[in-house]
Amino acid sequence: MADLRAAPGASLDPAAPADRPTSGTAPTGGTRRRRAGGLGHRSPLRPWLLLAPGLVVLGVLLLWPLVRVVLLSLQDYGLRQIASGESNWVGLQNYADILGDSYLWTTVLPNTVLFALACVVLTVALGTAVALFLNTLGGFWRGVGATAIMVAWAVPAITGTYVWVWIFDPLNGLVASVLEGVGAIEPGTVNWFTERLSFYAIATLNVVHHGFPFVAITVLAGLMTIPNELHEAAKVDGASAWRRFWSITAPILRPVFAVVTILSTIWDFKVFTQIYLMPGGNGGNKDVFNLGVWSYIESFAQGKYGMGSAIAVLLTLILLGITLVYMRTLFKEEEL
Amino acid sequence: MQRRSTVAVTGTLVLALGLAACGSGGGSGSETTGGDEATDFSGETLTVWIMEGTNPDADAFFDEVTAAFEEETGADLQIEFQPWASAHDKFTTAIAGGTTPDVAEVGTTWTGEFADVGALADLSDRIAEAGLEDDLVPGLVESATLDGGVYGMPWYAGVRSVVYRADLFEAAGIEAPTSWDELVAAADALKAANPEIIPFPVAGDSQYGAMPFIWGAGGDLAVQDGDTWTSEVSSPESVEGLEFYTGLATEHGFSTAAATTWKETDLLAAFEQGQVGMMISGSWTPGKIVSDVPDMEGKIGAFPIPGQTEGLSDSFLGGSHLGVFEASEKQDLAWTFVEMMTTGEFAEAWGQQSGYFPGQTSLLEKVIEEDDPMVAPFAQQMVEAGRSVPVTPLYGQIQGKKTLETMLQSILSGSATVQEAADTAAADMDETFGS
Secondary structure (H helix, E strand, C coil): HHHHHHHHHHHHHHHHHHHHHCCCCCHHHHHHHHHHCCCHHCCCCCHHHHHHHHHHHHHHHHHHHHHHHHHHHCCCCCCHHHHHHCEEEEECHHHHHHCCHHHHHHHHHHHHHHHHHHHHHHHHHHHHHHHHHHHCCCCHHHHHHHHHHHHHHCCCCCHHHHHHHHHHHCCCHHHHHHHHHHHCCCCCCCCCCCCCCHHHHHHHHHHHHHHHHHHHHHHHHHHHCCCCHHHHHHHHCCCCHHHHHHHCCCCCCCHHHHHHHEEEEEHHHHHHHHHHHCCCCCCCHHHHHCHHHHHHHHHHCCCCCCHHHHHHHHHHHHHHHHHHHHHHHHHHHHHC | CCCHHHHHHHHHHHHHHHHHHHHHHCCCCCCCCCHHHHHHHCCCCEEEEEEECCCCCHHHHHHHHHHHHHHHHHEEEEEECCHHHHHHHHHHHHHHHHCCEEEEEEEEEHHHHHCCCEEECCCCCHHHHCCCCCCCEEEEHHHEEECEEEEHHHHHEEEEEEEHHHHHHHHHCCCCCEEEHHHHHHHHHHHHHCCEECCCCCCCCCHHHHHHHHCCCCCCCCCEEEEEECCCCCCCHHHHHHHHHHHHHHHHCCCCCHHHCHHHHHHHHHHCCCCCCCCCCEHHHHHEEEEEEHHHHHHHCEECCCEECCCCEEEEEEEEEEEEEEECHHHHHHHHCCCCCCCCCCCCCCHHHHHCCCHHHHHHHHHHCCHHHHHHHHHHHHHHHHCCCCCCCCHHHHHCCCCCHHHHHHHHHHCCCHHHHHHHHHHHHHHHHHC
């Protein structure tokens, strides 16, 4: 995704001012000159020349690290290799180890996939609901509401995570105090961070809370472009609010939903900070690892950089696959 | 006054070193010869990495060191502070990129790892030349030793014992326990007198809290046989120790479910909030407790971790070495600095300011003689019952994947029995040792 979005922007900056007289003019100018000058053979090259500076920057900053991670994933690479600078090829051994490990199939992958699924569904649903609500408000209150939810978005993941950890602190946390107040539990007798399900429930709250404002603001922007007449006409025909959402709003906003869903999926699959910083998430409780945490622990805590890279490549491949499926569904429906 | 005497001491040391170097007749690896050259390094700069946060007033300390060092050698000193949390990554990238400093503070559990990849210089000849080999704390030398070489100069050390609420003990008429049975009795009495107190929280995310009980019952983490290591955490003795330690929580109810995921810092925070009766805690924490919560002054005490029936249980002896990097071109200058920092007046001052113990035995004995009630129990623990984790780079990997913490948390949360969890941990360790 980053490549697609960044490429045109990055290439414009260095190239456009330099070549303004020829390429900056209207398309007609270009065609006329090509016909007159007979310089047609240069034109297939020209876009690439113009793109070159941007592509070089992207290649160095994005492509090379990517290639490097793939190369690392084919090696048994530790501190010794880092110090000596030597390679230590093992072929696909790292991948075989990972894929042959029942831990991946019983713990890490279900954690990653189910957690991401829950987060995406909840984030998009909550975000859309909030957007619909904001859309019904007047200009002033919409501004107030939008600002309020943007605060949740602006809070760094680290800070947000600590806040949620404090809220659920088994001994002194808000939730424990409230439950104690109603006589449900004795503080300190229940630790929500040790059980896989309750651990991820808290993580989901954290991630959804942090992620829904982006969806809400994006969907709100989309909602504001829907002509009011459509809704009015439907109302006259006696359509309920539910029916109007599914028959008018949802189809028009389909591209918007596609974008927020794809982005949320990518973000929620590679959640790291929010898990790692939770009690037990930094390695002490192997039941709660996801792919990101597992990769980090293997690479940096144990110095097995090859193994960590292989996990990272695996995560990337899964994400590519999911994005591909999304894109295909999207384009197929547009063709129809 | 202070400054002058410091310079005099280090001056003497450097002179002695120079003479020793002459006397050894160039048999050592050092390329510089002659005592006079050893004192003239003007124009050179020595780069040093020091970990952040050990000494609350490190800037002032190193201002003095820099001045003394310049006066002594003519060379400039560049001290760069590194946070502990990112230091390991920083070392790794520096080793990879060839940008290591000349000298660095290296945590004792890392020294073996960095030495193993050839990043650190062997200091054993220089230590012998300086006549220091019998004056260094053995536990710290052990953790710096790899295949007969010594790759880090012992600088300072800390050890964990039990920190407790002396006021509550006194009010309930409880004596400091000297065996495990007495520890249970003390916690019971404390709980009876103060129902709202957590008598002895068992922190699940603290490996060093469990080690004294594994060792105290006669168990071990791993044993070496030739070149290979084998895990011992599932041996009957280790399991017995673990059963006692986790039993404090699961059987006796001296802990809280919250502590299952506590790190040592969480333990300390709960203690500072007045919720805790006793805890396994480091020699550097009493000072911090009193400075964080002045009300605690005079209300806290410490005792060494009691042995199962008598004596003491061993406790992990951690700390820092000063390592000289192999890639440094200023080996002689670097050693001059290392010796200045780790022996004599500066080492003593560092210990006093930071709440750690010096790595030089003669200085440590001086601290013990002072008999400070908040220092003496830790000093006793360190001298009589300080112990190192297995000295192999592989053990760093095991610590990295938190094998012991995983074991503790699964026992405390009830998802595994002690034997099951210990078996899992042992298999996990052996997998790393075997690879």
